[in-house]
Amino acid sequence: MVAPAASHSRPDAADLLVWYDRHRRALPWRAEAGAVPDPYRVWLSEIMLQQTTVAAVKPYFARFLDRFPTIAALAAAPEEAVMSAWAGLGYYSRARNLHACAKAVVAAGGFPDTVEGLRKLPGIGAYTAGAIAAIAFDRREAAVDGNVERVISRLFAIETPLPAAKPEIRTLAESLVPARRPGDFAQAVMDLGATICTPKRPACALCPWMPPCRARAEGLQETFPRKLRKEPGLLRKGAAFVAVRAGDEAILLRTRPPEGLLGSMAEPPTSAWTPDYDPARGLLDAPLDARWKRLPGVVRHTFTHFPLELTVFLARVSAATVAPEGMRFTPRAELDGEPLPGAMKKVLAHALAPAAPVAPPQPAPPPDLATPPEPEPEPRRAPLPKVLSRRPASAAPIRKGGPRR
DNA sequence: AATCCGTGGCA
DNA sequence: TTGCCAAGGAT
Numbered sequence: 394m395v396a397p398a399a400s401h402s403r404p405d406a407a408d409l410l411v412w413y414d415r416h417r418r419a420l421p422w423r424a425e426a427g428a429v430p431d432p433y434r435v436w437l438s439e440i441m442l443q444q445t446t447v448a449a450v451k452p453y454f455a456r457f458l459d460r461f462p463t464i465a466a467l468a469a470a471p472e473e474a475v476m477s478a479w480a481g482l483g484y485y486s487r488a489r490n491l492h493a494c495a496k497a498v499v500a501a502g503g504f505p506d507t508v509e510g511l512r513k514l515p516g517i518g519a520y521t522a523g524a525i526a527a528i529a530f531d532r533r534e535a536a537v538d539g540n541v542e543r544v545i546s547r548l549f550a551i552e553t554p555l556p557a558a559k560p561e562i563r564t565l566a567e568s569l570v571p572a573r574r575p576g577d578f579a580q581a582v583m584d585l586g587a588t589i590c591t592p593k594r595p596a597c598a599l600c601p602w603m604p605p606c607r608a609r610a611e612g613l614q615e616t617f618p619r620k621l622r623k624e625p626g627l628l629r630k631g632a633a634f635v636a637v638r639a640g641d642e643a644i645l646l647r648t649r650p651p652e653g654l655l656g657s658m659a660e661p662p663t664s665a666w667t668p669d670y671d672p673a674r675g676l677l678d679a680p681l682d683a684r685w686k687r688l689p690g691v692v693r694h695t696f697t698h699f700p701l702e703l704t705v706f707l708a709r710v711s712a713a714t715v716a717p718e719g720m721r722f723t724p725r726a727e728l729d730g731e732p733l734p735g736a737m738k739k740v741l742a743h744a745l746a747p748a749a750p751v752a753p754p755q756p757a758p759p760p761d762l763a764t765p766p767e768p769e770p771e772p773r774r775a776p777l778p779k780v781l782s783r784r785p786a787s788a789a790p791i792r793k794g795g796p797r798r
Numbered sequence: 799a800a801t802c803c804g805t806g807g808c809a
Numbered sequence: 810t811t812g813c814c815a816a817g818g819a820t
Contacts, residue, residue, distance in 0.1 A: 442816040449806065449815085483804025486819075518818045538816045556799090583816060592814065593809085622813085654803070697804060735805060 404548055404605045406571035406578055412601035413581035418588070420447065421454055423580070430576070432504045433464045435529040439521045440491055444484060447587070453482050468495040476657055476732035485656055485734070490516030506530040527570075527579040535567040536579040540586025546618035547590060550607035554619035590614075626699030631666035633692070633703045633737075634679050635744035640712035643722035644741065645680065646731060654696070659731040661740060662720065663703065672704035680717050683708035692743045694736035701736065707744045 417426070422438030424430040437457060441450040460478055461467035467475070472492055479488035493515045498504050504525070505511050511522040524536035535541070542555065545562045553561060571578055589600045597609050608614040636645035644661065651657045664670065664678035676685055685706040692703045716722050723731055728741070 439816065444804085444815060444817055446806075446815045481805075483806090484817085486803065487817090490818080516818070520817060524816070536816075539814085540816065580816095587816085625812090656803085695804095696802095698802065 401607055401610065402605045404569055404602050406569055408601045409581045409585065410571070410574060410577060413577060413584060416584065416588070417580070418584055421451060430529050432525065432529040434458070435525055436494075436504065437491075439524050440487055440516055441482065443487060443521070445482065449482065453479070464495050465499050467492070468499040472657070473732070477730055480658070480732040481735060483734075485658055487516055489651065489657055504529070507532065508534050524579060528576040531576050533570055533572055533575045534579075535563065535570050536583075537563050537566050538583065540583045540590075541566050543592065543618055544582055544586050544590045544602075547595075547608035547614050548602060548606050550611065550613070550617065552619060554621050558618065627668050628700050628702065629666040629668055630670040630672070630702045630704070632664040632670070632672055632678055632706060633660075633740045634662045634685065634706045634708070635741060636661075636681065636683060636714075637707070637709050638712060638714055638722050639709060641722075641724050643724045644728065645716060645720055646723050647720040655734050655736075657732070658734045658737070660733070660737045666701060676706070679706065680720065681710070681714070683710050688744065690743070692736070692739045694739060696736075703736075703740055705740055705743050
């Protein structure tokens, strides 16, 4: 239900655009005020920004434009080059879809300029189609992302928790899009959500939409949007095998299947990852016969839906060793060219670290293969019960689903 | 409809 | 340390 607030005027797009003209962020993919946007840049940035922060995207965006100056260049590039350029950004299906999309757009002679056309392209869903249509082609379309959901849910004090509230939010969002400057409006709502209407401690005093905001009127702005928290996954365990070849110091790697977790990304061979994996059986899963040494400690990594612990085994093999079927030896100097996800960089850093220093602990740098972090021992903790997040203290808890198997 | 997909930053 | 979150999409 909606708060029976006093006389709230309807949010006016014009008020937001006035604010935007004064406070818009300068971003590498954003055209100058009044300039014609480049669909390639708009599209590339929108894909990268899916579930990813602006700060994380900036260096990748610059690198992509450098390596793939045009969509034609991107379409013509080998998939491996695209995956490598994407390595570290996460959600790797985005990179595969990006490449496929580039080929489709080039084959078609350019981007479609409608939501319906854009929506058919790989990697482009409802949000991205709306964003590109509005920003690049000035169509009167709404781009409903997490920012917009937060802004709208506060403006109208929507009590329905996400994701159930999505249709309601979209309808309201669409009703606010102005006939003129829909692209600026889409970016304005995102800027508002990113700088003013933030998840925590929103700066309501600076908000152009404070007067019509129902949540603010009740002082409950921080409690919206209502949301169900996802249950964390079970801890999975496994073993990773780092084979170093004498002579060129090459590392044994393989490429994961194109679908699923870390699809098309590179990794040292690993066992299956299961909750009951016993590292003591490690050698049974080794990719080749060698004098494997189990390294102390484990490598921990938390994916979106489960935490992972990998026990690392290391072996030096002779210069004559041939890579097993489906695998390859990559020289250490060429590791940067491999599409290694963060978890696997941690494994290599763990394996290639110099022997632990006798006395002083050293600071933990990011997983940089040149200056690898210390191994950390200790087992891991188990998941917690599901709960509703960000409810007002007075509200009754909401449960979702049943007990875990 | 609910799950599955990464990663880094930040209280 | 832990949980939360950031311009979602595909199945």
